[in-house]
Amino acid sequence: MTSPTDQAETVAYLRALAGTDPIETHISLVFLGPDTVWKLKKSVHLAFLDFSSVEARRHFSERELALNAQAAPGLYRDVVPIRRQLDGTLALTAEGPVVDWVLRMARVPAADFLTTIVAESRLDPPLLDAIADAVAAYHQALQPLPNARPDMRWIADGNVHSALDAGLPPDTVQAWGRAITRALDTLTPWLEQRAIDGFVRRAHGDLHLGNVCLWDGKPVLFDALEFDENLATIDLGYDLAFLLMDLEHQIGRPAANRVLNRYVARTGDAALVEALPAFLSMRAMVRAHVAARSGQPEAAQSYLASAIAYLRPAKPIVVAVGGLPGSGKSTLARALAPELGSSPGALVVRSDEIRKRLFGSAPEQRLPQAAYTPKISRQVFEILAETVRQAAAAGHAVVADATFMSAKHRTMVTEAARKTGVSFAGFWLQAPMKELERRVAARTGDASDATVAVLRAAAPHDPGPVDWNPIDASDANAALARARNFLPDPLEAC
Numbered sequence: 001m002t003s004p005t006d007q008a009e010t011v012a013y014l015r016a017l018a019g020t021d022p023i024e025t026h027i028s029l030v031f032l033g034p035d036t037v038w039k040l041k042k043s044v045h046l047a048f049l050d051f052s053s054v055e056a057r058r059h060f061s062e063r064e065l066a067l068n069a070q071a072a073p074g075l076y077r078d079v080v081p082i083r084r085q086l087d088g089t090l091a092l093t094a095e096g097p098v099v100d101w102v103l104r105m106a107r108v109p110a111a112d113f114l115t116t117i118v119a120e121s122r123l124d125p126p127l128l129d130a131i132a133d134a135v136a137a138y139h140q141a142l143q144p145l146p147n148a149r150p151d152m153r154w155i156a157d158g159n160v161h162s163a164l165d166a167g168l169p170p171d172t173v174q175a176w177g178r179a180i181t182r183a184l185d186t187l188t189p190w191l192e193q194r195a196i197d198g199f200v201r202r203a204h205g206d207l208h209l210g211n212v213c214l215w216d217g218k219p220v221l222f223d224a225l226e227f228d229e230n231l232a233t234i235d236l237g238y239d240l241a242f243l244l245m246d247l248e249h250q251i252g253r254p255a256a257n258r259v260l261n262r263y264v265a266r267t268g269d270a271a272l273v274e275a276l277p278a279f280l281s282m283r284a285m286v287r288a289h290v291a292a293r294s295g296q297p298e299a300a301q302s303y304l305a306s307a308i309a310y311l312r313p314a315k316p317i318v319v320a321v322g323g324l325p326g327s328g329k330s331t332l333a334r335a336l337a338p339e340l341g342s343s344p345g346a347l348v349v350r351s352d353e354i355r356k357r358l359f360g361s362a363p364e365q366r367l368p369q370a371a372y373t374p375k376i377s378r379q380v381f382e383i384l385a386e387t388v389r390q391a392a393a394a395g396h397a398v399v400a401d402a403t404f405m406s407a408k409h410r411t412m413v414t415e416a417a418r419k420t421g422v423s424f425a426g427f428w429l430q431a432p433m434k435e436l437e438r439r440v441a442a443r444t445g446d447a448s449d450a451t452v453a454v455l456r457a458a459a460p461h462d463p464g465p466v467d468w469n470p471i472d473a474s475d476a477n478a479a480l481a482r483a484r485n486f487l488p489d490p491l492e493a494c
Contacts, residue, residue, distance in 0.1 A: 003029055004043040010082055010100045013090040014038050026293070027051065027227075036077075037105040039064075048158075049227040058101040064226040065103060071138055072220040075213075077104040112214040118250055126445075127219070128255055131212060132262035133362075134219040135243065139236045140267065144198030150234045152191065152282075156180045159285045166292035168304055176285065176304075179311050183278040190274055194235050199269065203239035205232030208287075209246040237272030241279035242286075248344045249284070249306060256344035257337050265353040265363055265447075270387045273347055273396040280343055281310035314342045316397045317487070318388055318417035322404030323429035324462055325450035326436035326443070328473040332429065333401040335480045340487075341397025349387045351402035352447035354380050363447035372449075381409050389416035404428075405461060410468070425486055426468030433459065435474060 003011045003024075011029060015021060018031035018038065027049065031038040041060060045052040051060060061079045069076045083096035090099060110116055114131075117123050160177040164170060184191075194200060204211070205225030212219055225232045240263060248256035264270050272279075288303035317340055321329045330350065338345035356363050358379065359371055384400060391398045404410045410426070417424035440455050450458075464470075469486045473479040 007040070007043050007100065009090060010040065013082065014040060014102065017092075032107060035107050037107050039103040039105060040100065041103075048231075051227075054098065054100060060226050061101050061103045064224070067224040067226055068222050070141075071224070072215055072222045075106050075108065075215050075220065075222060077106065079103050108213050108215065114209045114212040114214075114219070117214075118209060123251065123255065125258060128258045129262045131219045131243075132259045133266060134212075134221060135207070135240060135259075136263050136266035138204065138221050139201070139239070142201035142203060142236075145200050145202065145233060146196055146198055148200045148233050149192070149195055150200060150238075151230070152184050152187075152238075152278075153181065155231065156184060156282060159282060159289065163285060163289040163292070163304075166289040166300070168289060168292055168300060172304060172308070176281075176308055176311075179308070180278060180281060180285075183281070183311060187275050187278060191235065194237075194271075199236050199272075200234065201236060202229065202233050203236060205234065205239065207239050207242045208283075209243070209250065212243075235272075235275070235279075236269065237275055238279045238282070240272070241276060242283045244276075244344055245280045245283040245287070245306070245310075248280075249287070249303065253338035253344050257346070258334070260344055261334075261337065261348045264347065265350065265357065268357055270347055270349070270391055271394075273391050274394040276344075276396070277310050277313075277342055281307045284310060310343055313395060314397075315423075315488070316341050316392055316395050317346075317423045317425065318392050318398050318400065318413070318420075319346070319487070320400040320402075320404065320410070320413045320424070320426045320468070321429065322402060322410070322426070322468065323473070324403065324436055324458055325448060325455045326439035327429035327431055328439070328476055328479060329401050329403075329429055330446070330448075331476050332427070332471070332473070332479055332483060333399045335476075336483060336487075337397075337399050339484075340399070342395065346397035346399045347387075347391045348399045348401055349384050349391075350447060351380050351384055352449070354383050354387075356447060358383075364445050366449050381412055385412040385416045388413055389419055392417060392420040392422040403458070405458060405463065407463065407466075410466070423488065427471050427483055427486070428465035428468040429471050429473040429479065430465075431472070431474045 014031045018033040020032060022029040022031045027042055027044060029040045029042060041051045041057045043052055051057050065076050065079050079101055080092055081098040082090050082100045082102060083093050084099055085091050085093060085096050160173055163173045204221055206223065211223045212221055244256045244260055247259060284303045284307035288300050288307055291303055292300035319336060321333050323329055333348050337348050340346040353363050355371060356365065359367055361367060384402060388398045388400050400413045414424055436455055437452050440450060440452050471479050471482050
């Protein structure tokens, strides 16, 4: 352990209190007791923070409590002083000179940390959705800061310096620095507009897998970055990107893609895909130099390679998936999306989710019949088409998921692709009526409100594939294989 010598007595006291050695990071010591956790900030002065004084450690401990208590109620308890008693010993007491300050938290079982859940392959689709919901709720509760202008170039330059200091290959790091600078320069007008539109907020700042756990059975975000307001006052897309990058790197594209699409379904912030390549790249570089400093050379090289790869463009495509309720549109859309375009795969734009968002409802919450008027449906498809156009224009792949029973709706999505000059592929899913009825009747926890009665009423008006590619969707795996045959190489470079 490398705790500062001026805190040796405090460390010994907390070790005895917890009954075990602490978990150590470069800026903190975390002591795990049976039902209480004590977090002590190290007496360190680094390039990006100064915890060298007792008062500074108190200030930043209280700042950490304030930032996290609302998002993780019950997990964070209080900040308390460690005082010297009359007999010279240390204690958490109300009287005596203050020696140091410590943040008190509740003990979370090791099995409930996301890193453990990932390592044990327990991160299933419902939990991924719940994590995305937690991040969306966290972001939406934050105050917009339209006058703030995060200096992304400064953050990128800081990563270059940190990577060089950590011993990563100078030529590779400098090449990345030039590439990310070009990308950020291109994004300058977009970043400016995002701030004006309210997407810059005092966010979590350090939203990786290690800072999410289950609390009362639900995902909560904790350990928000407390020591630098500049690093945490950022675009919400950049905040989300750390989690997406971590998911893709440690699990794979499907997990990251699901979280991205669930987050967008809840917030409507499809525009964030414009900057995802740069945001993911910067987050991967953070991981690269942290891994290098932590004595993990293989991980460092892997993250460095990812940081470079994220900046390589991939050819976008617009895919539309239509058909009757129960034909497997959403199943196919979710399966195809991770394979298409730039990381972490295509944006899935689903009409059912747009409709739920218009009514302020969760995707799985059923809506009344009044939500399905022609006027509202027209609004839903206008949003769908504009989202497709916007994402495709940004160079990101898109999968549009809707019944597309109306020729007008199909034209809207094909025109959105045509206006951006992006390739288009339309799929029309078909299956026997009995199979469709079985699927609809068995469906639970889905954004679609279609019932068997709705299916039967729609069936006589099924236009068929027309000029889209027909897909026999009786078997989901076979349907995915057939759809792939109609598509170009999903990762074909521009």
